[in-house]
Amino acid sequence: MVNIEQGEDEKVILCKNLKIKSTxxxxxxxxxxxxxxxxxxxxxxxKVVGFRGDYYELEEHAKHKVKNLIYPVPDPQFPFLGVHFTRMVNGDVECGPNAVFSFKREGYGKTDFSLKDTVDALTYSGTWRLFLKNASYGINEYRRAFSKTLFLKTLQKLIPSLEMKDIKTGRAGVRALLLGKDGDTRxxxxxxxxxxxxxxxxxxxxxxxxxxxxxxxxxxxxxxxxxxx
Ligand SMILES: Cc1cc2nc3c(=O)[nH]c(=O)nc-3n(C[C@H](O)[C@H](O)[C@H](O)COP(=O)(O)OP(=O)(O)OC[C@H]3O[C@@H](n4cnc5c(N)ncnc54)[C@H](O)[C@@H]3O)c2cc1C
Structure with missing residues (x-):
């Protein structure tokens, strides 16, 4: 969907190659x-601001360490739930995510960048207020995004026996955070x-x-x- 026009008694929704009329x-x-x-x-x-969450996955030989979901108690001070272990329906186990500012709304890679999305987010007072309120948290999240050792340390809080050879890079998701101008997440x-x-x-x-x-x-x-x- 790229545009929505209000007609007399219907909406005209314009997509890339499609025009849909709807009441x-x-x-x-x-x-x-x-x-x-x-x-x-x-x-x-x-405004919506994107925060990417990177996941690791358990290697086959380590999957026995997680039989069900393992979640931390959420810290209500922070907008994101801490890293957790999720056993998927196909038997895979995801470990994560972290939470880092995404320079592209649909930026699923660590270096994805969109000038439009970055300018949009960084010229918005709510983004800076959120950053300032959670500065040390945010810096730690960034360090973990690029350091497998730090990510592992966080995971070990839930499973102390977890080792470096037990985890491999997994997929990522981007959370859509509706942010107020005061930097509060809705x-x-x-x-x-x-x-x-x-x-x-x-x-x-x-x-x-x-x-x-x-x-x-x-x-x-x-x-x-x-x-x-
Ligand atoms: C890392 C991560 C982990 C999560 N874990 C969980 C979990 O364990 N359990 C849980 O319940 N929730 C989880 N969530 C949250 C969950 O994914 C969201 O709450 C939910 O997907 C929000 O639904 P939505 O319909 O608002 O948005 P979305 O699911 O994002 O759907 C929006 C859709 O709109 C489409 N779209 C956007 N713009 C346009 C356009 N211009 N034209 C046409 N289509 C467009 C997009 O392609 C997309 O398909 C997680 C989210 C993330 C990021």
Missing amino acids: FLIVCGGLQADRLAKIDQVNLKE DDFRIEYGNNSIHVLNAPSPAATAAMAIGNDIKKMAIERFNVN
Whole structure:
């Protein structure tokens, strides 16, 4: 979706090679949610800033060390949950993630860069306020992003027997953090109405696990707001 135009009684959604006309629109844009809301004339003060999370994976010979999920108790002072071990349905075990500022919203590689996204984030006061509030945390996260030894040390807090040979580089994800100008993260769900539209602006974890329930709620909101069945 690259543009949303408001027609007389319908919206015209312009995608790269497609034009869709619709009376109502529900937008779940993740890392692009704020931009899509603005295109649709939603008055939004916050901005989405991306934070990448790198994962390691357990090597085959070390998988027996994790039989279920292993999570730390969350520290409510920090916006991110600490590293944890997740046993996946295919038997793989992910270890992580860290949380580092992403120079590209969909930047899944350590060196990915987008001038537009970087300027957008670094000219926003909320980003700097978040950095200043969590400076030492942020620096440690960056060090861990480039040091397997430091990452391992953090993982060893949960599994002391873990060794360097037990972990290998895994995949990465980028969290969409809806940030206020005060640098506070909007930790809760944030769904706004536009003109004949609904925008999911913040859907933090566990929004993937709870996707069906959230979808049901959005359906109810749409029925009520748009007066449809
Ligand atoms: C590292 C990491 C670990 C996580 N772990 C968990 C977990 O264990 N459990 C859990 O429940 N949640 C977890 N989450 C959170 C979960 O992924 C999110 O809460 C959830 O995906 C948010 O859903 P969403 O629909 O808002 O955004 P998304 O899932 O990001 O979906 C947005 C979609 O919009 C599309 N899009 C964006 N812009 C456009 C455009 N212009 N045109 C067309 N399409 C567009 C994107 O391609 C994408 O498909 C994790 C997230 C990260 C980053």
